[in-house]
Amino acid sequence: MKIGVLALQGAFREHKQMLERLGAEAVEVRKPEHLAGLQGLIVPGGESTTIGKLAREYGIDAAVARRVEAGDLAVWGTCAGAIWLAREIPHYPEQPRLGLMDIAVERNAFGRQVASFEEDLEVKGLDKPFHAVFIRAPAITRVGPGVEVLAYHGKDVVLARQGRLLASSFHPELTGDFRLHRLFLDLANNLVTS
Amino acid sequence: MQIGTLRVKTGFAEMFKGGVIMDVTNAQQAEIAEEAGACAVMALERVPADIRAQGGVARMSDPKVIKEIMGAVSIPVMAKVRIGHFVEAQILEALGVDFIDESEVLTPADESFHIDKHAFKVPFVCGATNIGEALRRIGEGAAMIRTKGEAGTGNVVEAVRHARSVLGSIRRIQAMPVEELMTFAKENGAPYELVRWVHENGRLPVVNFAAGGVATPADAALMMQLGMDGVFVGSGIFKSGDPKKRARAIVRAVTHYNDPAILAEVSEDLGEAMVGINLDELHEEEKLAKRGW
Numbered sequence: 001m002k003i004g005v006l007a008l009q010g011a012f013r014e015h016k017q018m019l020e021r022l023g024a025e026a027v028e029v030r031k032p033e034h035l036a037g038l039q040g041l042i043v044p045g046g047e048s049t050t051i052g053k054l055a056r057e058y059g060i061d062a063a064v065a066r067r068v069e070a071g072d073l074a075v076w077g078t079c080a081g082a083i084w085l086a087r088e089i090p091h092y093p094e095q096p097r098l099g100l101m102d103i104a105v106e107r108n109a110f111g112r113q114v115a116s117f118e119e120d121l122e123v124k125g126l127d128k129p130f131h132a133v134f135i136r137a138p139a140i141t142r143v144g145p146g147v148e149v150l151a152y153h154g155k156d157v158v159l160a161r162q163g164r165l166l167a168s169s170f171h172p173e174l175t176g177d178f179r180l181h182r183l184f185l186d187l188a189n190n191l192v193t194s
Numbered sequence: 195m196q197i198g199t200l201r202v203k204t205g206f207a208e209m210f211k212g213g214v215i216m217d218v219t220n221a222q223q224a225e226i227a228e229e230a231g232a233c234a235v236m237a238l239e240r241v242p243a244d245i246r247a248q249g250g251v252a253r254m255s256d257p258k259v260i261k262e263i264m265g266a267v268s269i270p271v272m273a274k275v276r277i278g279h280f281v282e283a284q285i286l287e288a289l290g291v292d293f294i295d296e297s298e299v300l301t302p303a304d305e306s307f308h309i310d311k312h313a314f315k316v317p318f319v320c321g322a323t324n325i326g327e328a329l330r331r332i333g334e335g336a337a338m339i340r341t342k343g344e345a346g347t348g349n350v351v352e353a354v355r356h357a358r359s360v361l362g363s364i365r366r367i368q369a370m371p372v373e374e375l376m377t378f379a380k381e382n383g384a385p386y387e388l389v390r391w392v393h394e395n396g397r398l399p400v401v402n403f404a405a406g407g408v409a410t411p412a413d414a415a416l417m418m419q420l421g422m423d424g425v426f427v428g429s430g431i432f433k434s435g436d437p438k439k440r441a442r443a444i445v446r447a448v449t450h451y452n453d454p455a456i457l458a459e460v461s462e463d464l465g466e467a468m469v470g471i472n473l474d475e476l477h478e479e480e481k482l483a484k485r486g487w
Contacts, residue, residue, distance in 0.1 A: 008449050009212040009233055011205075030450060045209050047233035047269055054231060054449055080209070092268065107268060113292035114315050116202040119195045135206045136270065136292070174205045 003188060004029040004038040008054040010046020010080060014173035018181045032063035040074040040188030043081030043098075045135065045171050048107065051080055052096035061098050068100055074164035074188040075100075082167035083107060083138050090141065101165045102144025109139035109156065109169075121170075123151045123159060126179055132158070132170035139169055164188070198315030203337035206270075206293070206317055207401040210234060210338075210424050214414070214445050215403070217241050217428040220259065221266035223437070230441035234270040234293070236426065237263040242299050242346030242482070243429035243468065252300040254282040257289055264290070272319070277486055278304025280313075287316045293338070294318045296331075298485035299345045299428070306487060311335030321405065323356045323483055325363035326382035329392070332400055333385040339398060341422070342483040343406015346429050348470035350413040352483060353406045357420050360402065368396045406483070409434070409468050411447030411461045418451035435465030 003019050005012045007028035019026040019042075029035060041064060043051070055061045067073035075098075077085040084097045086105035110117070113136055120129035130151070140157035143149060151159035151168075158169040159180075164187050172180040186192045196202075213233025218224040224235045239255040240248065254275050264271045270292040275282035277296055282303075286294050296309055298321050311318040312335035321342035322328035328339045341360070343353030367378060367389060375393055379386040391399050404417035405426035414425045425448050427441075434440045443460040450456040478484070 007212065009231075011208045011211060013211065014208065030453075046211070047209070047213060049228060049269060050213060050231045050233050050445070054446070112290045113206055113270065113317065114287065114290055115197060116206060117195050117197045118199055118202060133201060133205050135202060135209060171205060174201065174208065 001025065001185065001189060002027060002038050003040040003042065003185070004035060006041060006043045006051070006055070006060070006081070008060075009050045010044040011171070011173060012044045015042045015044050015078075018173050018178060022178060022181055022185060024185060029060070030058070032059050035063055035067060035073070038073065040076070040184060042184070043075065043077040043084050044173070045079035045081065048080035048083040049095060052084055055084070055098075056096040061096070064098060065100060068165070074166075074184065076166040076168070076184045076187075078168050078171055078173065079135065079137060082140070082169060085165060085167050087144075088142065101162050101167055102147055103140050103160060103162075103167060104142035105138045105167070106141045107138050108136050109141070110134060110137050112136060119153065121151045121153065121158065125150065125183070130172070130177060130179065131175050132172070133174045134170045137169045140167060164190075200337070203317035204400050207319070207338035210403070211401060212449060213424045214448050215272065215424070215426045216431055216441060217426075218263060218432070221262045223432055224263045224267045224271075226438055227431075227441055228267045228269050230438065231445035232269060232441065233424070234272055235263065235267060236272045236274065236295060236428075237291075238274050241429040241432060243348070243433050244346075245299060246346040246480075254279070254285065254300070257285065260286070260289055260291065274300055275309070276300040276303040278302060278307050278309060280309045283309055283314060287314055291316060296320050296336075298342055298482045302485050308334055308487070319403070321483070321486060322360065324359045324382070325367070326384045327486065328360055328398060328402075329382075329384035329388040332388055332398070336400065338401045338403065340403040340405040340426055342486070343404070343408070344473060344476070345406045345482050346471075347407050347473065347476070348409040348430060348433075348468040349473055350407045350409070350416065351473060353404050353408060353417060354420065356406075356483070357404055357417060357422055360398070361421050364392055364397060367392045408444075409470065410464075411443045411457060414444045415447045415451040415457055418448055424448060430468055433468035435467075440464050440467075
C-alpha cells in the first residue's frame with residue numbers, strides 16, 4: 001500500500017518512519033503529481049500558515065480535493081494538518097486550507113508553547129489509553145452531523161473522523177504508538193465502515 | 195497532564211523542520227515574514243549585521259518589542275538571550291516566548307558557563323560549530339541545535355564548515371566500534387551517553403538547523419542538501435533590497451531544495467542581496483562563532 005506524507009514543511013519524516021515500520025510504502029508529496037497512486041495522505045504537524053500557503057501555491061489542495069471528492073483518497077491531518085482539513089478556522093477565516101472536513105478547528109487553543117503538554121487519552125475503539133503529545137495544539141471546537149468524535153481532552157474534541165478523513169490535535173508520530181497509524185491504514189484500505 | 199517535558203520541547207522543534215525562521219526587529223517585519231511563509235520569527239533589537247556595524251554590548255530585546263511582535267503574528271515567536279544570562283531567559287519565559295536562542299550573536303554574559311536549560315519549561319536552541327559543542331548544549335538541555343556560521347556576514351562559508359563538521363562527525367561516530375566511543379567523548383568534550391545515542395541512531399537527538407550567513411535561496415537549499423533540517427535567516431532578508439520577495443523565495447527554496455527548476459524560478463529578480471563580508475577581512479576577535487564554551 002502506498003501512502004503519501006505532505007512534505008512541504010513540518011514533522012513529515014516521523015510519519016514516514018511510522019508508516020514504513022507498519023509495512024506501508026511512504027512517499028513525500030511536494031507537488032500534485034506526487035499524489036498519483038496513493039491510497040492515503042498524511043498531513044503532518046508544522047506551521048499551518050506555511051503549509052496552507054505552499055499547498056495552495058503549487059495546486060496541491062485542489063488536487064487533493066478532487067481525489068477526496070472522488071472517494072479514492074483517505075486523508076489524516078495531525079495538528080497543523082487538522083487545521084488544514086477544517087472547513088472553519090475561527091479568527092483566521094482567510095487562512096488557506098483544504099476545508100473538506102465539517103469541523104471548526106481553533107489554532108493554539110491551549111495557549112503558547114509554555115502550555116504545551118502530554119497526557120493519556122481515552123480513544124474510542126482502543127482498549128488502552130493513548131499517550132498524546134499536544135504542542136501549541138489546536139482544538140476541534142465544532143463537529144458537523146457526519147463527524148464521529150473519537151477522543152476528548154476535557155470538553156474539547158481532539159480526535160474525529162468523517163468518512164475517510166481523520167483529524168487529530170495531537171502528535172501520534174512522536175510517541176512510537178502505532179495504533180492510530182494502523183487505524184489510518186485501515187481507512188486508506190477501505191476496511192473501516194461507518 | 196505534564197507540561198514543559200523534554201518530549202514537548204524537542205517535539206516542538208521537530209515541527210519547524212523544512213521551514214525558515216526569520217530574524218525580525220518589529221511587528222511590521224514579523225508580518226512580512228509570516229506572509230512569506232516563515233515557520234517562526236526570531237524577535238531581536240538589531241539584526242546581526244547591525245550589531246556588527248554598530249558595536250557595543252548586544253543584549254536581550256526590550257520586552258515591549260517582543261510583546262508587539264507576539265501580538266502581530268500567529269506563528270511561534272523566538273527571542274535571544276546572552277550566553278549564560280539565565281535571568282534574561284527567565285524574563286522571556288515569563289513573557290510567554292515560544293523558544294529561546296542562547297546566542298553568540300549577543301555579547302556573552304558568562305565566559306565559562308551556559309544556562310542550565312533543563313530548569314526551564316520553554317525550549318532552547320543553541321549554536322554549535324562541532325559535534326562536541328552540539329552534544330554539550332544538548333546535555334545542558336537544548337531542544338534544538340543550529341550551526342553558528344558567521345552571523346551578519348551574508349557569507350555562507352562558515353555555516354557550511356560547521357554543518358560539514360557536525361554531520362561528518364555523526365557519520366564517524368556511527369561507524370565506530372563501541373569501544374572507541376569513550377575516547378571520542380573525552381577528546382571532543384561530549385557527554386558519553388549522547389555519543390552512544392548518536393552511534394545507535396546516526397543523527398543528533400534534536401533537530402539541527404543551519405544559521406549564520408544564509409543570504410540567498412541557493413544558500414538555503416545548499417544547507418538543506420548538506421543534510422540540515424531547516425534554516426535560520428538573520429540579516430539576509432531585511433538587509434536586502436526586496437525583503438518580501440527574498441523571504442518568499444527562501445521559504446520556497448527550503449521546501450523544494452532538491453528541485454533545481456523551482457530553485458531557478460524563485461532565485462530570479464530578487465533585487466540586491468545583502469552586502470557580504472569576506473571572512474578573511476574579519477579579525478579573529480570579531481568572529482562571533484568563537485563565543486561559547
